[in-house]
Amino acid sequence: MPSLSHKTDMLPKPNPLWVLLLCLCCMAPLRAQIKDKRTVFLDSVMQSMSLDQKLGQLFMIRAFSRKDQIEDKRIFEIIRKYHIGGICFFQGSPKRQKELTLMFQDSSYTPLLIGIDGEWGLGMRFPQSIMKFPRQLTLGAIENDELIYQMGREIADQCRQMGIHMTFAPVIDLNNNFRNPVINERAFGEDVDLVSAKATAYMRGLQEGGLIATAKHFPGHGDVETDSHKELPVVPHSWLHLHNCELTPFKNLINEGISSIMVGHLSVPALDNRPFRAATTSYNIVTGLLREELCYEGLIVSDAMDMKGVASHFDAGIAEAEAFAAGIDLLLLPKDLEASLLAMKQYISNGSITIERVDESVRRILTVKYDAGLFSKSRQPSAAEPLLNTPKARAIKNKMIASAITLVRDDEKLLPLSMVSNQKRMSLSIGAGDVTSFQHRLDDFAKFSHFQISASLPTKQKLRVFTSATQFDLVVVGIHGMSRQTKRSFGITADMVSFLRDLSNTTRVVVCVFGSPYALRFFDDLPCAVVSYEDDASFQDITAQMLFGVSPFVGHLPVGASNRYPAGSGLSLASTGILGYDIPESCGLNSRKLLAIDSLAKQIVHTGVAPGCEILVAKNNRIVYHKSFGIYSKEINLPLKKGALFDVASMTKILAGTLGIMKLYDEKKVSLEGTLGRYIPETAGTNKESLRLDKVLTHEARLQPSLVFYKKTMVREAGGRKVPSSLIYAKQRVPGFTTAVAPYMFMRDDYKDTIWNDILSSSLRSTAGYRYSDLGFYFVKKIVENQSGLTLDKYLDTKIYDSLGLHRTLFNPLEKIPIEDIVPTEKDDYWRNQIVRGTVHDMGAAMMGGVSGHAGLFSTAYETAVLMQMLLNGGSYGGKSFLSPATVDLFTRRYNKSSRRGLGFDMKELSPDRTKSMGDLASDRTFGHTGFTGTCVWADPENNLVYVFLSNRTYPNSERNLLNRYKYREKIQDLIYKAFEK
Numbered sequence: 001m002p003s004l005s006h007k008t009d010m011l012p013k014p015n016p017l018w019v020l021l022l023c024l025c026c027m028a029p030l031r032a033q034i035k036d037k038r039t040v041f042l043d044s045v046m047q048s049m050s051l052d053q054k055l056g057q058l059f060m061i062r063a064f065s066r067k068d069q070i071e072d073k074r075i076f077e078i079i080r081k082y083h084i085g086g087i088c089f090f091q092g093s094p095k096r097q098k099e100l101t102l103m104f105q106d107s108s109y110t111p112l113l114i115g116i117d118g119e120w121g122l123g124m125r126f127p128q129s130i131m132k133f134p135r136q137l138t139l140g141a142i143e144n145d146e147l148i149y150q151m152g153r154e155i156a157d158q159c160r161q162m163g164i165h166m167t168f169a170p171v172i173d174l175n176n177n178f179r180n181p182v183i184n185e186r187a188f189g190e191d192v193d194l195v196s197a198k199a200t201a202y203m204r205g206l207q208e209g210g211l212i213a214t215a216k217h218f219p220g221h222g223d224v225e226t227d228s229h230k231e232l233p234v235v236p237h238s239w240l241h242l243h244n245c246e247l248t249p250f251k252n253l254i255n256e257g258i259s260s261i262m263v264g265h266l267s268v269p270a271l272d273n274r275p276f277r278a279a280t281t282s283y284n285i286v287t288g289l290l291r292e293e294l295c296y297e298g299l300i301v302s303d304a305m306d307m308k309g310v311a312s313h314f315d316a317g318i319a320e321a322e323a324f325a326a327g328i329d330l331l332l333l334p335k336d337l338e339a340s341l342l343a344m345k346q347y348i349s350n351g352s353i354t355i356e357r358v359d360e361s362v363r364r365i366l367t368v369k370y371d372a373g374l375f376s377k378s379r380q381p382s383a384a385e386p387l388l389n390t391p392k393a394r395a396i397k398n399k400m401i402a403s404a405i406t407l408v409r410d411d412e413k414l415l416p417l418s419m420v421s422n423q424k425r426m427s428l429s430i431g432a433g434d435v436t437s438f439q440h441r442l443d444d445f446a447k448f449s450h451f452q453i454s455a456s457l458p459t460k461q462k463l464r465v466f467t468s469a470t471q472f473d474l475v476v477v478g479i480h481g482m483s484r485q486t487k488r489s490f491g492i493t494a495d496m497v498s499f500l501r502d503l504s505n506t507t508r509v510v511v512c513v514f515g516s517p518y519a520l521r522f523f524d525d526l527p528c529a530v531v532s533y534e535d536d537a538s539f540q541d542i543t544a545q546m547l548f549g550v551s552p553f554v555g556h557l558p559v560g561a562s563n564r565y566p567a568g569s570g571l572s573l574a575s576t577g578i579l580g581y582d583i584p585e586s587c588g589l590n591s592r593k594l595l596a597i598d599s600l601a602k603q604i605v606h607t608g609v610a611p612g613c614e615i616l617v618a619k620n621n622r623i624v625y626h627k628s629f630g631i632y633s634k635e636i637n638l639p640l641k642k643g644a645l646f647d648v649a650s651m652t653k654i655l656a657g658t659l660g661i662m663k664l665y666d667e668k669k670v671s672l673e674g675t676l677g678r679y680i681p682e683t684a685g686t687n688k689e690s691l692r693l694d695k696v697l698t699h700e701a702r703l704q705p706s707l708v709f710y711k712k713t714m715v716r717e718a719g720g721r722k723v724p725s726s727l728i729y730a731k732q733r734v735p736g737f738t739t740a741v742a743p744y745m746f747m748r749d750d751y752k753d754t755i756w757n758d759i760l761s762s763s764l765r766s767t768a769g770y771r772y773s774d775l776g777f778y779f780v781k782k783i784v785e786n787q788s789g790l791t792l793d794k795y796l797d798t799k800i801y802d803s804l805g806l807h808r809t810l811f812n813p814l815e816k817i818p819i820e821d822i823v824p825t826e827k828d829d830y831w832r833n834q835i836v837r838g839t840v841h842d843m844g845a846a847m848m849g850g851v852s853g854h855a856g857l858f859s860t861a862y863e864t865a866v867l868m869q870m871l872l873n874g875g876s877y878g879g880k881s882f883l884s885p886a887t888v889d890l891f892t893r894r895y896n897k898s899s900r901r902g903l904g905f906d907m908k909e910l911s912p913d914r915t916k917s918m919g920d921l922a923s924d925r926t927f928g929h930t931g932f933t934g935t936c937v938w939a940d941p942e943n944n945l946v947y948v949f950l951s952n953r954t955y956p957n958s959e960r961n962l963l964n965r966y967k968y969r970e971k972i973q974d975l976i977y978k979a980f981e982k
Contacts, residue, residue, distance in 0.1 A: 041375070042366050045110070046359065053110070054362045055344050056083030058324060060115055062306075062333045065092025065100055072100065079108050082337060085330065085365055086113030086166075094126050094162065095385060101163040102383060111374035113365070115166040115332075119186055121155045122162070122388060130158075130388050134400050136171055136198070137517070138533040140189035140558025141404040141570075145201035151400060152205015152213075154393050159211050161386035165372045166212035168262060168301075170202040172249040173222035175559050178518045179486045182227040185516060185533075189558030190222075190567050192245055196252040203258055212372060215253045217264025217303060218290060219271065219279060220246025228265040228309035232278055239270045251294060259368070260299040261290065263328060265309035278310040281319060286327030299368050302328045306335040317343035325352050329361040391592075394538075395585035401542045404533060406555035407571045408520060411527040414474070414510055416549030416576050419445050419805035419878055423473035428465060430496065431455040431481035437537040438478045438512070441544035444581070446805070448476070455481055457495050466503065474508045476547065480535055482515030490519040497522050512543055520561035531557065541581070549576030549879060550621070576879040579862075579869050580622050584979065587619035593979035594625050600972050604951070605630035609962040610934050612640035612823065613951035616861040617976055618869060620944050625976075626861065633824050633955050635835070645813055645822045645858050646950040647841050649931030650774075655809070655867055656796055657777045657853030658697065658891065658904025660784035663799050666887050669787045672697075672903070679783045686760045693783070696776040697903040698895050702764040703773040709755050710831050710843040713747075724831065740812075741846040742832040742839045755847055770901065774844065777854035780904075784853070793851050800882055804866055809859040812850040814838040822858070825933050827956040841933055841954060855932075861948045868928065868939040868946045892927040892941070902927055919973035932958070936969045943980075947973050 049057075061084055063075050078084060087104060089097050105112055118124050123132030133151050142148065159167060172195055175187035188198040199215065206213040219242060224233035237246070250261065263286055265278040271289060272282040279285045280302045290296050302323050305311065310319050317339030320331050325347060334340040347353040369375065407415065427448045429436045439450045451468065453461050469475050477500065482491035500523070503509050510528045513519050514535040523529055530553075532543045546553060556570035584591045597615060604610050612630030616623060628640045648655065664670040670679065670693060677689035695701040713729070714722040730737035730746045739747040759778055765771060781792045788795045793811045801809050813822055817838070824837035831843065840846045842855035850856050859867075866877065871892060875883030891903040899910045905927040909916045917930050918938055928938035934953025939946050949972060953963040963969065 038367070038370055042363060042370060045366060046363060049110075049362070051345075051348075051355075051358075052341075053083040054358055055341055057085035057110065057362050057365050058329070058331055058344075058358075059084050059320075059334055059337060059340065060086035060088050060113065060301075060330055060332050061337060062090060062304075063087045063100070063104075064090050065094075065097035067096060075100075075104065076107055078337065079104060079112070082341065083108075083110065084112070084337075085110075086115055088115040088117065088168075088332060089164075090117075090125060092126075094122065094129060094388060098162050098381070098383075098386060102381075105163070105380075110366075111369055113166060113330075113369055113372070113374070114162075114164045115168065116159065116164050117168045118155065118159070119169040119171060121151075122158050131393060131397065132536065133393075133397055134404065134534060135185045136188050136202075137175065137185040137558055138404045139198055139202070139400070140175075140187075140194060141406055141517075141531075141533065141555040142198075142400060143554055143556070144403055145197055147396065147400050147403060148198055148201040149205040150396050152202045153209040154205075154396055156206050156209025156211035158386065158388050158393070160209070161381060161388070163381040164211070165369075165374065166214065166260065167206060168214045168216060169206070170199045170213065170215060171217070172196075172199040172215045172253060173217055173220055174246055174249070175222055176245075177223045177225065178559070178561075179225045180222060181225070181485060181487070182229065183222050183224075184484055187222055190560065191558075192248045194558060196249045199249055199253055200256050203253060203256060207257070207259060210372075212259045212299075212368060214260040214262050214301060215250060215258045216262035217266065218250055218261050219264075219266070219268060219285060220250075221264045221266060222246065224266065226309075228303070229307050230309070232265060232267050232276055232309040232313065234267045234269070237270060242268070242270060247294075250290075254294055254296050254298075258298060260301055261296060262301045262303055262332075263290070264303050265307055276313045278313070278319075280305075280310055280328060281314075281322040281326050283326045286323075291327055299329050299364055300327060301330040302332050304333040305331055305340075306333050311335050317341070320344070321347045321353070324357075324361070329364050391583050391585040391590075394583050397538060398542060398582055398586050401539055402546065402551040404555045405539075405543055405546055405553065406517070406531045406533075406557055406569070407529075407553040407573055408531060408557065408565055408569050409527065409529045410571060410573075412508060414508055414528050415547060415553075415573060416879065417446065417474075417476075417510075417547050419548060419578065420803055421446065424471065425449070425474045425476070426451060426469055426472040427476045427478070428453065428469065429478045429480055430457075431479060431491070436478060436480065436540055438514075438540035438544050441541045441581070442476065442547075445544075445548045445578075455491060455493070455496070457493070457499055462495075462499060466499070466506075469503055470506050472507060474510070475503060477503075477509060477511045478514060478540070478543075479511065479519075480514050482513070482519060482535065484516055486518070489522070490516045492519050492522045501525060510547065512547075514539060514543070517557050517559060517565075518561050520557075520565045524562055524564040531555075545580045549573075549578055550580030551575055575621075577621060577869075577873045577876060578878045579618055579866060582622040582624060584619070584624040585981075587622050587624050588981050589617075589619055589624055589976075589979045590981055594976070596975050596978075597625065597972050598627065598629075600968060600975070601627070601629040604963070604968055607962070609966070609968065610951040610953035611955050612644075613934070613949065614640065614642060614644065614646070614861045615950075615972065616865050616946070616948040618865050618946040621869060621873075623862075623865070633835075633952070636824065640823070643808075643821075643860050643862065645808055645817055645860060646935060646952065647823070647825050647931075647933050648857050648859050648864065648935050648937075648950065649842060649855050649933040651859075651864070651929045651931040651935055651937055652845075652855045652857035653777050653780075653853065654905050654929045655859065655864065655937075656792065656811075656857045657780040657784070659800060659867070660788075660792060660795055660853070661693070661697065661780060661904065662883050662887050662891055663795075664784065664787050665891075666884050670783060676779055676783075679786055680779060682756070682782075683760065683779075687764050688760060688779070691779075694895065694903060696779055698898055698901045699770055699772050699776065700768065700898075700901075701773070701776055702766075702768060702771070703775045704762050704765065705772060706774045707758055707762060707844070709758065709847055712754075713751070714831070722830075739847070739849050740839065741843075741850075742828075742834055742836065743814075745832055745834075747847055752848060755844070770898065774854040778844075778848075778852060781848075781851070781853035791851065792853065800867075803880060803882065804870065804877060806859075806863045806866060809857065809863045809867070811856050811858070812839070813858045817858075823950075823952045824955055825952050826954045826958055841958075861950050864937050864948045864950070865946045868937055868948075871927075872939050872941055872944055872946065892939075893925075905929065916970070919970045919977065921974045921977035930969070934963050938973065945976070947976055949973075
């Protein structure tokens with residue numbers, strides 16, 4: 001008997017194609033099983049439903065989340081009695097809406113589909129409590145569609161937290177009629193391709209975020225001049241025009257997989273010539289065109305059925321029955337639900353609606369609910385309060401605003417405005433009663449005189465403002481409180497137009513339109529105009545920043561305003577690299593984590609480490625954190641204000657001394673290999689003559705760390721107490737005693753020579769290598785002055801500070817700044833015997849007249865950050881070049897394999913055995929300096945990050961340095977890096 005194996009061997013070899021087919025056949029049931037899981041479930045639901053329950057599923061009713069028990073009771077009764085398919089929420093509060101949603105869902109036998117008409121997010125319905133995203137017309141000005149996608153994702157996330165499944169957005173009508181009273185700023189623009197692209201990005205964001213998106217208003221609501229809320233608009237176009245224009249965005253979104261399409265209340269004679277026949281009730285349009293010709297298989301919903309455009313042409317309930325018979329699946333906001341259900345039953349009885357047609361729509365609605373997770377408990381929202389106004393959402397909005405704002409004209413090249421100017425500048429807000437956010441932000445960049453005038457331009461006010469404006473070199477005008485209505489000329493009056501025309505003929509004017517771009521039609525002859533599209537605080541803030549070049553102008557008009565300003569108009573203007581303002585999330589930082597800085601800063605104040613401090617963090621050229629803490633001093637018990645003037649102590653070495661050398665190096669007036677003898681004749685014959693400049697800047701010149709000059713000027717009184725010598729100091733400025741070391745304390749002028757001789761005759765250290773020294777920067781001051789022909793302070797003012805607009809970075813501030821603005825540094829009871837406030841804390845610098853290369857500079861946190869940002873920018877700022885990129889790179893890198901020092905700049909200590917001056921998490925390329933008074937500034941080129949910490953830790957006395965002992969500055973710096981988003 002042959003073996004089994006022998007018999008097997010005799011079988012024919014299998015055909016590979018047969019094997020493949022067999023495998024596919026085996027897999028098909030598995031796929032079908034997965035697919036059928038939904039089908040089987042929905043079949044069981046459908047089979048269990050009565051006709052009344054099925055008919056109820058076809059309706060979504062209106063509800064409010066106001067605290068109204070009678071209204072809530074009515075909704076509960078409707079849910080119980082009529083088995084409705086869903087609820088569309090309108091005004092109220094987010095918290096109450098979520099509470100009601102959960103209660104309504106619990107009371108409904110079949111899960112409710114929760115919808116919202118939220119074209120620009122939840123803020124459209126909750127404007128008092130939730131941030132509004134930009135309207136769609138604003139989005140049409142944006143080139144980068146990824147931002148629109150991100151907005152869609154964020155809106156979807158917010159809606160899901162609220163238990164919302166469906167939003168009636170995006171609007172994909174063409175905005176091709178500026179007289180349209182209802183679409184207007186709700187549409188992306190007038191160009192078919194632009195609308196399609198923006199709508200697709202928005203839809204993708206919503207749907208990939210788990211929300212049902214709805215394209216509206218089919219077949220196109222843009223080119224009408226009637227509000228369908230009030231009467232039935234007529235779309236006047238031919239079939240060919242509709243297919244080539246209005247229908248194109250719908251075709252594109254159908255191809256992209258739009259979940260739902262809303263049919264509008266529009267009379268379209270080219271598609272259905274019956275009089276007063278709204279598209280919602282037209283079988284030709286809903287079924288013939290949308291369902292069959294365009295092959296749309298998704299959910300079709302009606303516009304609100306209580307709108308007069310359709311409701312006024314039918315008896316109660318008939319419009320809803322007609323709409324369903326036309327092919328609508330989900331009927332929104334019936335005017336009379338009970339009448340609508342009765343009419344539906346009548347239509348079923350007379351054969352106008354079949355049971356099969358009802359089942360088809362019910363299944364489509366239940367499928368949408370199933371896919372949205374309504375039948376899965378695990379996908380239901382929690383009862384936790386939703387997180388809606390998140391920094392992430394605001395960051396997305398800010399990026400969108402900056403990308404949309406459009407510069408349409410700048411004939412005189414007024415923009416970007418310079419922060420440095422002798423111009424007298426005025427800002428005028430038309431339509432505002434108080435100083436606006438726009439005007440407040442302008443103040444952060446330059447000095448403005450602010451005026452406001454009502455939109456009606458009362459004669460006396462207008463004359464006063466015009467007369468004042470003629471005294472200014474530049475007037476920045478913001479037009480506020482505009483209308484969106486054509487019939488109101490968008491809020492622009494003839495008087496306003498003539499006023500601005502006259503003003504622009506008198507002085508230079510920049511006009512910013514905080515409203516509809518259509519308003520530009522009134523300003524064809526203004527030489528400089530910006531469109532900001534909307535008028536909330538964020539739009540105002542960012543517009544002001546963009547006028548100075550914080551962000552580039554990249555927006556383009558989504559609609560044509562006039563022949564002068566057609567769609568697509570928009571000038572590009574590059575950023576000038578100046579510091580602007582934004583929230584941390586816009587720059588990749590976490591706001592919540594940055595708040596940990598507050599805790600440490602308050603600890604500094606409460607434990608007596610310093611009376612007060614100010615901290616600034618800038619990332620990617622944006623100030624993302626800027627706060628002050630504590631008070632000026634115990635005696636001056638006032639809250640420390642942002643912008644106070646601090647003695648920055650040894651930060652002077654980089655912000656003054658080294659900057660001076662860098663500028664001279666750029667001008668080829670010094671060489672790093674040059675010796676002190678070459679630049680300072682007085683060093684000839686001394687042990688300082690051969691010291692090289694690079695060694696001085698890197699603290700490797702073997703100089704002594706410091707010399708205490710003031711002690712030699714003290715004499716002992718009869719009682720044994722040491723006091724300043726009357727031979728060296730006078731209490732008043734008199735000839736020969738003009739060097740102020742403090743108020744009412746003037747040093748003999750020739751004593752500077754004694755100090756200088758002490759420095760020249762000081763010994764050098766016997767060992768080479770790094771040793772921090774103040775003395776080297778006395779020489780730096782001399783070099784700058786000898787090579788430039790100006791004093792150090794005058795040279796820096798001329799070459800750097802003034803051109804940067806730094807009016808509060810200076811030596812001897814009491815000559816220009818009110819003492820109230822200056823933070824005290826010490827209660828001096830050993831030499832000056834007074835509170836040191838406004839004169840330099842460092843004794844040596846004070847005895848040199850307050851100006852030295854090692855100390856003496858005063859500055860603010862903001863202006864310190866500007867200087868460091870200029871260096872991070874490679875030596876440029878505000879469109880101007882101050883230093884060459886090569887020079888900046890040379891000075892801010894480790895020099896000659898140093899473990900810690902650049903040229904003048906301190907850097908991160910790489911040796912584990914040595915004390916570190918900055919946080920562990922800062923990059924190795926970070927450069928900056930600390931200051932004895934309790935200050936530091938660090939710039940990290942790898943992360944485009946600036947960190948400024950200013951305090952007066954030396955008050956009331958400098959001996960107890962808890963700031964250093966507990967590493968507060970370093971800990972705060974590390975907190976910044978820990979706040980980086982991964």
